[in-house]
Amino acid sequence: MLTDIERHALRRAVEIAADDGVPLGPNPRVGCVLLSPGGDVLAEGHHRGAGTAHAEADALARATASLTGATAVVTLEPCTHHGRTGPCADALLDAGISRAVIARRDPNPVAAGGIDRLRRAGIDVELDVPEELAAAAAHLNRGWEHGVRHQRPLVTAKLALTLDGRAAAADGTSRWITGEAARAEVHELRATCDVVLVGAGTARADHPTLTARPEDGARVPRQPLRAVMGTGQFPALPTPEGAGEAITLATHDPSAALADLFARGRRHVLLEGGPTLAAAFLRAGCVDELIVHLAPTLLGTGPPGLGDLGITTIADRLDLDLVEVTPLPPDLRLTLRPRAA
Amino acid sequence: MLTDIERHALRRAVEIAADDGVPLGPNPRVGCVLLSPGGDVLAEGHHRGAGTAHAEADALARATASLTGATAVVTLEPCTHHGRTGPCADALLDAGISRAVIARRDPNPVAAGGIDRLRRAGIDVELDVPEELAAAAAHLNRGWEHGVRHQRPLVTAKLALTLDGRAAAADGTSRWITGEAARAEVHELRATCDVVLVGAGTARADHPTLTARPEDGARVPRQPLRAVMGTGQFPALPTPEGAGEAITLATHDPSAALADLFARGRRHVLLEGGPTLAAAFLRAGCVDELIVHLAPTLLGTGPPGLGDLGITTIADRLDLDLVEVTPLPPDLRLTLRPRAA
Structure with a gap:
């Protein structure tokens, strides 16, 4: 005591x-x-x-x-x-x-x-x-403990989805599916990880800065490493003042990317998109935590928020444990972990 | 007092x-x-x-x-x-x-x-x-009050979705996306409505009985009217002993279907699927309440749980108010209402 x-x-x-x-x-x-x-x-x-x-x-x-x-x-x-x-x-x-x-x-x-x-x-x-x-x-x-135990960084995947699983409307527009509270939380998440990772498609389509910016505009002293993964052509990330270092991981293999990041001393990776990257990491069993910002809105059509998992029949579905449900009005944050095999 | x-x-x-x-x-x-x-x-x-x-x-x-x-x-x-x-x-x-x-x-x-x-x-x-x-x-x-005020039945749409918005796997298998608690609740929902309505596609694909069956196998004295809506060819619903009357509504127009059901003295319709029917009612503004049984599972591909809403750009998304979030382990029940215009 x-x-x-x-x-x-x-x-x-x-x-x-x-x-x-x-x-x-x-x-x-x-x-x-x-x-x-x-x-x-x-x-x-x-x-x-x-x-x-x-x-x-x-x-x-x-x-x-x-x-x-x-x-x-x-x-x-x-x-x-x-x-x-x-x-x-x-x-x-x-x-x-x-x-x-x-x-x-x-x-x-x-x-x-x-x-x-x-x-x-x-x-x-x-x-x-x-x-x-x-x-x-x-x-x-x-992140550090995960690294000690598994010799790779902890991976948190973040998805922003409509109720019907869409990441964007049919014309590609997606700003904004989620509300201010969820979007502000993304910046907090970035500040608690030491890498923010996106796929080449997201780098091409969105030109994201991937910086941690609090709502009040204050500087966050600790900015995550910004990484783009893929082997195709993609533009360099824009680098506003104060942004973390930007690197390229020339691979499609989640394990190879994580090994590289681990060797660089990184211990907690935030996967920010897109659907193909998230699916690749899920297929490879390389996601430790999934955070879904679920927006109470419907689109009916449009790009799905998650790519092909290679699952063809219901018995092979990827089950997760729902760890926490938190209101981020008007949205909902679901925290999930892939079920231990 | x-x-x-x-x-x-x-x-x-x-x-x-x-x-x-x-x-x-x-x-x-x-x-x-x-x-x-x-x-x-x-x-x-x-x-x-x-x-x-x-x-x-x-x-x-x-x-x-x-x-x-x-x-x-x-x-x-x-x-x-x-x-x-x-x-x-x-x-x-x-x-x-x-x-x-x-x-x-x-x-x-x-x-x-x-x-x-x-x-x-x-x-x-x-x-x-x-x-x-x-x-x-x-x-x-x-349901009755809704009828007095709006001259049509109250409509509750029920969707069972994976986290990524799928209603089935790529090969069409869907048993079971949701767990026992959610499936038992569907029978309770049927017993609180006076019509269960499905589209012709669901009648063809699933041959659903649409009866209210408690888990203990007891008879529910009040069984909903069972209605199939559509103009194509579809088989009659199977009619086990104790099932409610089965009817056909030969229309694709939600308002016409609801007017018919209202004239038959029905005041609360449960829409049970499929994705096309739910989308048609949502597009027509004919859904008063949406109940989503959200399963913490991912499929990546497979038939979406909701059909085309005619929405092409994010600004036209169909926003809902999240009224209630209830655990139905391992699933989550979300109760939503289309936002008042």
């Missing part, structure tokens, strides 16, 4: 870990708060991306008072490996802490073991944190 | 009005409970369809004690017209009641005026009933 002060400190650790200025990518986002035995905050620290100090080291470096008997509140299990920085578990022990609150175990076999090491050294390790905070700590790094 | 006893009596009046054995059709379903000044139930009555006594007359006929000072609790405003039975407002006055609780005003100009007549005679008329009971009283007769 956590004390109120520790719960508050953990919430704060999640908050600083999630700092907008921290790049996503191959390293987990981690926050650390050091508390004195009396419950005062001695230091805060967070990881700022590959090549910088881990959150624990960052906090330890900022502490000016004695850490003997202190409590370390961290969002992720302290590491035990010698990378660019030394093992954080050892650094915490050396500093003299006597208790650690840890919101999430490290799924990375290379780095895990910190909890054991702390416990063997006689540290009181508390893992029983409130569910909401455990979920927030896990959500921080879901 | 209603007393607890009156509220209880009104709930009972709604319940007896909704008796499964009472046919839907050109007459409203009405329930009446007579309460003594001390709150005892003196009699209950309800209307049993065209040609039978109104609810108030039914209750009055059953009462054996004096009704002087009694309260009449009714689901619909008592009538003032001389039809097959005399005006109910007068009958209640003659019986000596001193208070009336009325859940719903009569939208029928021929029959309305009961509230005024009772009030002019010095009766204490209470219209301020709990919202839930007012809604239940209105819901009892929504």
